[in-house]
Amino acid sequence: MDDQNKNLILATVLSFLVVMVWFWLFPPEEPELTDLPPVAEAADVTTPSVAAETTSTPTTTPAASETVAEAARIAIETPEFKGSLSLQGARIDDLSLTQYREELADGSPIVHLLKPVGEAEAYFATFGWASAEGIAADQVPGPDTIWSVESGDALTPETPVTLVWDNGAGHIFRTEISVDEDFMFDYVQSVENTGTSNITLRPYGLLRRHGTPADLKNFFILHEGLVRMTDGELEETDYKKIVDYDLDPREGTQAVRLEATENGWIGYTDHYWMTTLIPEQGTAFRSTSKYFDSRDLYQAEAVMALQTVAPGETTEVTTRLYAGAKEWDAIRNYENEEGVTGFLDSIDWGWFFFLTKPIFWLLHNLNVIIGNMGWSIIALTFILKALVLPLAYKSYVSMAKMKELQPEMEALKEKSGEDKQALQQGMMKLYKDNKVNPAAGCMPILLQIPIFFSLYKVIFVTIELRHAPWIGWIKDLSAPDPSSIINLFGLLPWSAPEPGSFIALIAIGIMPIVLGVSMWLQQKLNPAPTDPTQKMIFAYMPWVFMFMLGGFASGLVLYWITNNVITFIQQYTIMRSHGSKPDLFGNITSSFKKAPPAKDAPAKPKNK
Structure with a gap:
């Protein structure tokens, strides 16, 4: 993935972060409550x-x-x-x-x-x-x-x-x-x-x-x-x-x-x-x-x-x-x-009504069969991932090849020094020789954004999610995870912070932590940015999102966790099927033949 595409993804993520932080710091003012006297x-x-x-x-x-x-x-x-x-x-x-x-x-x-x-x-x-x-x-x-x-x-x-x-x-x-x-x-x-x-x-x-x-x-x-x-x-x-x-x-x-x-x-x-x-x-x-x-x-x-x-x-x-x-x-x-006429439009489906309506229809019917909205959200996620898999497959293959080329890209960057033009030309040649499309890796993210916001809308506005339980401590999928690290998730005798308070944003529950870990594992399969600043931002992103989404409806967090787990399994399997052997806690090795390095680039260093 070239710098231009990484900048696009980075800009999208940062914009999302800014919007979420703004609504945390400056929430809408609550209307003043007044009792109206009896009137004629x-x-x-x-x-x-x-x-x-x-x-x-x-x-x-x-x-x-x-x-x-x-x-x-x-x-x-x-x-x-x-x-x-x-x-x-x-x-x-x-x-x-x-x-x-x-x-x-x-x-x-x-x-x-x-x-x-x-x-x-x-x-x-x-x-x-x-x-x-x-x-x-x-x-x-x-x-x-x-x-x-x-x-x-x-x-x-x-x-x-x-x-x-x-x-x-x-x-x-x-x-x-x-x-x-x-x-x-x-x-x-x-x-x-x-x-x-x-x-x-x-x-x-x-x-x-x-x-x-x-x-x-x-x-x-x-x-x-x-x-x-x-x-x-x-x-x-x-x-x-x-x-x-x-x-x-x-x-x-x-x-x-x-x-x-x-x-x-x-x-x-x-x-x-x-x-x-x-x-x-x-x-x-x-x-x-x-x-x-x-x-x-x-x-x-x-x-x-x-x-x-x-x-x-x-x-x-x-x-x-x-x-x-x-x-x-x-x-x-x-x-x-x-x-x-048009009575279903009395429910606020939003701008993405062409997605929110069919998504809720599917979720509703899954709930009729399963009898639990939490498990229905998980089943919905499996179905959505299956539908977009043909489009995502090429992306995962491209990302696997990109990760294989990571050492050569690092060597090319070191050789080019401050010459950005030479670096760009060398990387394009590297992509061409290895038949890699750097933009293909953006497809899963672009597909995920409208689906995420549509499901967020569905979970927020539909009454079927209101007070709907899942398992154990999750009694309301339309509300945030009520557990908190402050009381060791219910093991200690004191209560968790009140939802909406600043402490509650920090003292997150079990599901947000699982979300952060799942995002971190998924990110380990992706090629790391060559730019040090971008690399640092992407490294912190799972943990930032962990706290950001901690105050979201637990049904939405459940969807994101399930989506991350399925994506990880799909991507890991595809990488292995193409000869790539991901090492989540170290380097990456490969069993398939690499394309020769560019003539101007130094020999690829061997993994130790």
């Missing part, structure tokens, strides 16, 4: 109201602060949920995920996804109607309307609930709410016109989030905030950019709205959880993202097409609400089997 909804928000197809004039909802805590509730019970919906606004505002806990520790509370107004970080979904013609704004149900129960005592997958509201002006509104065994609610909104004239109005669903979530990661690799699909176009907007929206005169606040002519959805995504409004696919609707500065409140709306209801007629519209964990299997089912 009317003081904060407006609901969509439509005077015509092309205009939207916000109208303030009636104040109902005294009914927030008093409105009756209906229990929600499913295999995934427990909670309740409020008869005020037919709100789903109390929802906990029974299969997920906040922390891995025993006794940790289950994840509380949606919360009613009056609690910190209130977050809920509600549905209603916006008036247009023939019906007044106070004659349609909104976020604060108190509904009555027409049928159903509890909301379960087997028992839907029907709510009813009569405006007293000849119009009866109903909302039938059902839920499946995963994370999807169905809202069937209907209006019966018992009056004497046509009415025009449109149904909507909205999500309201009071403030940013307390556990906001603010990490560059992860998207948290608004996510929406509009006719095949995915939009991801973080909370900071939502706050910076320009004032939209049509909405009367900071807002960005998009018109979908066919398919789409809109909602908010967290690291592992998501709430999304999904209008009927194949129908036009308007999605709007708003921010109300007065109360630090975010609102996502799905407003459906105008409905004109003649006297004696009834019309209905179905809107779906996904509220729960971003489980790949469930989301894929809603996309493939139930027609939610």
Whole structure:
């Protein structure tokens, strides 16, 4: 490998080191946590109201602060949920995920996804109607309307609930709410016109989030905030950019709205959880993202097409609400089997989606067969290495020959002295005579980089790795190795340093140490750089990476260890098959015939 190629590799490695060190020394600032006091909804928000197809004039909802805590509730019970919906606004505002806990520790509370107004970080979904013609704004149900129960005592997958509201002006509104065994609610909104004239109005669903979530990661690799699909176009907007929206005169606040002519959805995504409004696919609707500065409140709306209801007629519209964990299997089912267009893109696959999607698909299916994510990562690594072996084979052969030529290269360097041009010409002749391609050794590194970052993305963003155990002390593959050299990996009675602290970066665990050793062994098979400075940097690199990756997810470290071990075995075997006999702790000997040294170069020194 010539100096130019070594410089390319060195620059890549150093750039990676600089980025990692920067995020250690200057991590993103944690958001300031504040408790939001109970507030009346009317003081904060407006609901969509439509005077015509092309205009939207916000109208303030009636104040109902005294009914927030008093409105009756209906229990929600499913295999995934427990909670309740409020008869005020037919709100789903109390929802906990029974299969997920906040922390891995025993006794940790289950994840509380949606919360009613009056609690910190209130977050809920509600549905209603916006008036247009023939019906007044106070004659349609909104976020604060108190509904009555027409049928159903509890909301379960087997028992839907029907709510009813009569405006007293000849119009009866109903909302039938059902839920499946995963994370999807169905809202069937209907209006019966018992009056004497046509009415025009449109149904909507909205999500309201009071403030940013307390556990906001603010990490560059992860998207948290608004996510929406509009006719095949995915939009991801973080909370900071939502706050910076320009004032939209049509909405009367900071807002960005998009018109979908066919398919789409809109909602908010967290690291592992998501709430999304999904209008009927194949129908036009308007999605709007708003921010109300007065109360630090975010609102996502799905407003459906105008409905004109003649006297004696009834019309209905179905809107779906996904509220729960971003489980790949469930989301894929809603996309493939139930027609939610592009729903898998609600998971943040990143720029390398063409790699992250198939890698996770393979990892998921391996886990279905094996039943353990740790062993599945190891199996995945074997498969990936097998796929790239044809490309890597020539590289390993070239690197074996390069290592054989190391003594001749050293002799040529000593003979050339400071004459860089003569050294370059001599090395090129040496490569040509021995049919060696120095650039071929770069191929394994170039192949490894996108795969590594794609797997890093998969392990970081997918909920399937969250709290997934492997063996022994590794209880969470999405978290760093909890063992530490400080307490001799659990043999001494004191605890390990807290994750994220400076001491924890130094007092690494078992897996990072194994990683460093595996990198060192693999490096011993590679030809050493002729430049002393480069040689020193490459010698320290395994131990630098050992500390750098010590704070990474243990699933990623497990992948890297497995990759290094497989690479070492492949490279060692290929070198032996070509007559090279690697000596990991000394020089290298060879049994195959060497090409004669260059005429200008001194005789190759014999190994002692």
